[in-house]
Amino acid sequence: MRAPAVPDPAAGDVLLAVDNVSLAFGGVRALRDVSFDIHRGEIRAIIGPNGAGKTSMLNVVNGFYQPQQGRITFKGVTRAKMRPYEAARGGIARTFQNVALFKGMTALDNIMAGRTLKMRRSFFWQLLRYGPAMAEEVEHRRRVEDIIDFLQIPHIRKIPVGKLPYGLQKRVELGRALAMEPELLLLDEPMAGMNLEEKEDMSRFIIDVNNHFGTTIALIEHDMGVVMDLSNRIVVLDHGVKIADGTPLDVQGDQAVIDAYLGVAH
């Protein structure tokens, strides 16, 4: 099933490129011939009205959906299809629109779960918690503690996430994604349902992740103020079609965008 991997020498500082992707569910055409790219180190926003195909786009990028047409080039490797585990191994991590954590596990264990792909020792040794497996686990825990410190959540380390308020659950989810040490981080509405203060906190964390770890970020967000402040470039979708692509300033002034989205919403 695996598509032939062709290195693309012309990629330059493009981390990920989507070319002419179309995706349909039966008769519903979620994405129509969409192309855009994400540069290494930038914060890239995907916006659009409800049902524009934003989440579908993210799902295509991390291999959750298989597009009927088009290609995805990630780190110079072009594929027609990408499997979720290939995306994860390759350094793509994501968070979900509806928090997808293990509710009965503590914040710490949830974030540790993000390290699974980095574990080298076999399951057997990990069960015994002996020798190299133990040393490895201590090292993973150290990395996770750095993330806990970074996200300022030491006080909830040992609390089952199901008991946490929504804003903190979102932060734990971000922590789990960071634990994978991704090159590309996909955030699906990281600020949905948050109050102003929580949004400000989350914005700061996103900027810090970008600055501090140099992580490339692609995010979907509805709060226009946040999007305009955070992102370097924005791609606008409407009914599965890309209608604009550029800097926040370009997009804000684009008549098609105003008609489709900003003008209506505000």
Added chain:
Amino acid sequence: MADIATARGHAFSGKPAAALEPAVSASAVERAGHPTTAPASPDTFPKLLLRNADIFADRPAIRHKDLGIWQTWTWRQVRDEVSAFARGLAELGLRRGDHYAIVGRNKPRLYWAMCAGQALGAVPVPLYSDSVADEIGFVLAHAEAKLVIAEDQEQVDKILSIRDKLSLLTHIVYDEPRGLRDYDRTALTWIDDVQRRGREAIARDPPHRQWWENEVAAGKGDDLAVILYTSGTTGRPKGVMLSHTNVLISAHNGNAFDRLGADEEVIAYLPLAWVGDHIFSYAQSYDAGFCVNCPEAAETVVEDRREIGTTYAFAPPRIYENIITITMVRMEDAGALKRHMFHFFIGVARRWGEKILDRKPVPLHARLLYWLGEILVYGPLKNRFGLSHIRVAYTAGEAIGPDIFRFFRALGINLKQLYGATEASVYITAQPDGEIHADTVGRPNIDVEVKVSEDGEVLFRSPGVFQGYYKDPEKTAETKTQDGWVRSGDAGFLDPATGHLKIIDRAKDVGRLNDGTLFAPKYIENKLKFYPNIKEVVALGDKRDFVCVMINIDMTAVGSWAERNDVVYGSYQELAGNPAVYDMIERHIDEVNRSLLEEAVMGAAQIRRFLVLHKELDADDGELTRTLKVRRSFIAERYKPLMDALYGGASEADIATEVTFEDGRKGTIAARVVIRDLKPATPAMEKAA
């Protein structure tokens, strides 16, 4: 999952190492036997550090929970860190006599910053980390700070925003590098780099040891040790100057008073700028050699305290109130069996616990029940809040509700009250073990003299008494007399029966009834406010014939009472006017009148009339300050019709008040408020247990 947070407090709190025995026990004997007026020979903080590095060597001096693990530094390591830090600060240009500020939460390196600067003969000025930029700016300018040691980006940003106004400030040193990577480095240095520069200087310059020892030796006990700015309720903050001797004698006497030694464990979580933290987390630790633990974050203090198992604690009343509230709310949600067990054993504890704690005779069956309660309820509860190992716990800062106070004592926690002031290096009075009264603040501490002036103000004199207010000789002269007595600003009296001090009010608020009876509004208000049904009280009586009170009911408590008793109400106003609520409040006031009567000094100021206000007092309407203190004079004016009715004998009064809603709109609330008379209490009331 590997639990790597293993440095538990009790691992260290066993017997000290054999080599230490003589030193430790010798000082213990000295403390128990004849308290001395001077600390043992080292008379400054840096000298104490050198002594501790010798005698306590590899015992823990300070811990910090970082990345989920308790990191420990021994006294020797602290000495090395501080000496490198001091050298680095000297390289940055800090000189003897300079002032420098420290702003941040409780972190080991900020405590080291105090001692490092003091070793150079410079004077630290700790600031409140939650102050806004302007407040910080005022203190930095007033204190003429040459250098600031800031915890993190938040503090650095505040200082940079007011940088232009601070011509004397040459450098900012920070502890937490996060977010500061892209800042202009010309006048901004990371503590690590300061220490590294210090270490490099030491390596370049072999006689460093000599330099360091000379610097430390040059410090004298009478040198200024610290300037602590008091958060002024009126006007700008004042800088209280304390010498090394002031702080260290007071700390030493405090340790002696409670026989605190090198085995104590404390959590440092109160503001660095507050004299309490300076004494408890810094001076007393240096004096006794015990370990100070810095929590991971403000939100983790309870969890961290539990892991450490603190033996000595200090907190304002709200912390204790909070513990009770959390417990009660959780118990309401617990299963019926647990809830009944809890209430039964809390009943047992309230009846016998304090007597057992004070080693008074108690019948055998009570002892057995209490023992069972300890296993089933008290032990787990204390463990939950990290209070299992407590030997001495203090509450201070404001009055604590007697019920709250007794609750903790009943659980077997040696909670005591203390009365202190920045100007006294904390200790004025404290309750000795076994002499605990819910309504006193204890006896004068070792070396402290206390007297009450003719107009009822408490005065004190001690070796801990401050040098003066920085750059404010006028205020200094107002507060401190030539012969060293300091006016506390509080009115109080020495209880003839026990010899303990009772604080009744701020001196300027104390008045007299027309017949000359002493009238202390806050004393009466506090007594009433300790009832959960009463939220705010305004007591009136100065230059009047008798005392009246205006009451605000507590909507949560009275609302839930109304629900249980099928009292229907639609608003605060309706509930406040309900006759059944009036009956309830009347019973509370009767009890207060009776308890007032038992007191020689305050007894005559009986409450004769009261009313329940038709609206809640609100800071938005200017009736309360932002820190929720009642503004009596403002209220007197605003509610003049009610005051007139209270003293005019009417049984009800009409009032219309303008209110400000949360969105800024204004409106008017009009009401007819009922006034009730109270029967005076008779002295021969029940003397029940």
